[in-house]
Structures are given as C-alpha cells and as structure tokens.
Amino acid sequence: MDYEYDVFISYSHRGHVKDWVKNHFQEELTKSLWDVLPNDPRIFVDYEIPVGTRWPEKLEDALLKSRCLVAIWSPPYFRSEWCMAEWTSMRKRQQVLGETNGEAPTLIYPIRFADGDHFHPDAQATQHCRDLSKYGHDGEQFRNTPDYVAFQREMRTVAEEVASLIDCAPEWQADWPVDRPEAYRKIPQSRLPRL
Template identity: 40%
Template sequence: MARVYEYDVFISYHREGTMVPAWVRNHFYPRLSALLNEQLDYEAKVFFDGNVQTGGKWPVMLRDALRRARVLVPVCSPKYFMNEWCLAEWHSMARREEVARVGPQGLIYPVIFNDSKSFPQFAHDRRMHSLKEWNSPYPQFQDSLQYLDFHREVERIAEELVDLVGQAPQWRPDWPLDMPEPGPPGPSHLPRL
C-alpha cells in the first residue's frame, strides 16, 4: 500500500438510480477534475469509482482510495443519507477530522444535488455548496448556456478545495475507516435445469 496520499479528492455519491450517477459521470467529475488540475501546481487526482476497472475488487479499492484521499466531496441527495456505503464514507472522513484535530474548515466539502430539507442534522451542521440549479444529468446540458454558469460554480468549488487539500493532515496508514462489509450475493434469477 502507498505510504502517501494518492488522491486530492474522493467523490462520494449514491451509486444507484440514474440521475445522480449520470450527473457525476457526465458533468461533475470531469469539470471538477479539470478545474482542480488548473488550480494546482501538480497533476490533480480525483477518485471517482466510475474509473475502477472491471474485475477490480470494488470494496477493497473503495476503502484504499478513501484512506489515501485528502478531502471528501459528497454529492448529497436524500438517498445519499439512506445508503450505508455513503454514510460510511462520510463518517470515516469525519472520524479522520477528529483524530487529526482538523480546524473548522474540515476535510468534508458537501455539494447539494437536490432536496437538502431531508438531510440529517450532521449534514446541516456543515456549510454546503448547492448545485441544485445545475443538476441536469443529460449530456446535452453541456451544450446549454446554463453550463457556463455550472462551469463557473465548479471553478469556485475547485478554488476552495485547493485550500482544503493544502491543509490536509499528513497521511497516516491508520486513518479510521467505517466501511460496511459487502453482503452475500442475492438469489440467482437463472432457471434451474
């Protein structure tokens, strides 16, 4: 295992459904990666699980990437806070903040995809950056005038993330991780012969 951080940012999001995963894949991840890279004096690395190769050991790779990421960027939606993996990623980084005694800016930079009214109190306790105005998951969104505003907003996020990345504590191999174990596979839907 690497003895240093590998990722500047770990994007955490609810992976089921169509809207949030498509928006992260089509718009948020590519814009954030490119704009963060422009802000840093080295090659920015953003972890997005859509880049995990087929055949990769997903839970192990997810744990390793989270442990080796400086900052967590959760894409918040109501289902995010109902998912055990998403909550584990959030709480793992929150525990790191406690262990490292990180200042008030923290290591979690939440962005709102939709409906922040239903979020739990621990989420409301943090300053969140709303992207609800630009949450269109469709590829055609890139061709709209609204996309220019989205680009500027993600540029602001990248600028703020540069500060958080720079203030991340020195890497430790024992960063706490609160990850669920994958459950047993579901029943087969193949007919018995």
C-alpha cells in the same frame, strides 16, 4: 506510503446523481483543479474501478489514501450504507486530528445536488455546503444550455475551495479510521484455488 488521491468523490448511485457526476461534475472539477493545483489532480471516482477488482477493498483503500472527500448530497446519499460509511470515515478523521489554533480541520467538501430537507441532521447542520442543485441535469444536452456556462463558473469556485482543502490536508497516516457498512461484511470473501 503517502496519499494516492487528492479527492475522493462520494455520491449515491440512485437518481440522477451518478450520471451527473459521470457526465459533468468530475470532468469540470478535474479541468478546474488543473488550473489551480501545482500538480495534476488525482481524483478517485468509483465508476473508474477496473472490472474484476474487489471494489469494497478498493473503495476502502482509496478513501484511506485520499486527502479530502467531496460529498455530493441528495436524499439517497443518506440512505446508502456505502455513502454514509465514506462520509463518517472522513468525519472521524477530522475528529482524530482535533482542533489546531481553535479550528477543526476541514476534510469534507459537501455539495447539495438535490433537496436538503431530507438530509441527515448532521448534514442539515453543516454551515458550508455548496448548492449546485440548479445544475443537476444529467443528460448530455445540459452542455448546450446557458446554465452550463454558469455551472462551469461555479465549478471554478468549487475547485479553488477544494484546492485549499488539499493544501491543508494533514500528513498521511496508515491508521486513519475507515467505517465499513454492514453490507461490506456480508460480501463473501472469494478464495482462489492454490496452484
């Protein structure tokens, strides 16, 4: 077994974030990573999960098999059990790896989409967080504004920094810690009839 994805994009489905990720962020990240990675980038984003797939298991599997997490932070992110489980899972992986040569591994690339005053205290204490809040337009018309050119420039920098996380990712381990939100435990396990 090995990693299946280079990047797991973690974001809230509330507010403008979901449409922004879908309409702008993922596409620009992918294009920019093509320019800096030796192989085609493999990015997991949950809206690409095929219909009929048991999405909680797919999310867990994708997180387990991703080299790094790009977390799109907004106040709803920290109110979402699913987002918090994704973030804490990768934080626990960093803790498992411990420090090497006095430095802890970095497997999370945080992006501030909005606010910041209402983030989790640990997120507020994070020293490096890429601020893309001024580019938080979710509509298609955003592509036709001067801000979009600036957004593309920012995304090139994001891609370079994410590529360095990908390059430094440790070897894959089947027992990486994965948090499950309480809501996960409440989803009934369907049973297919035996034929």
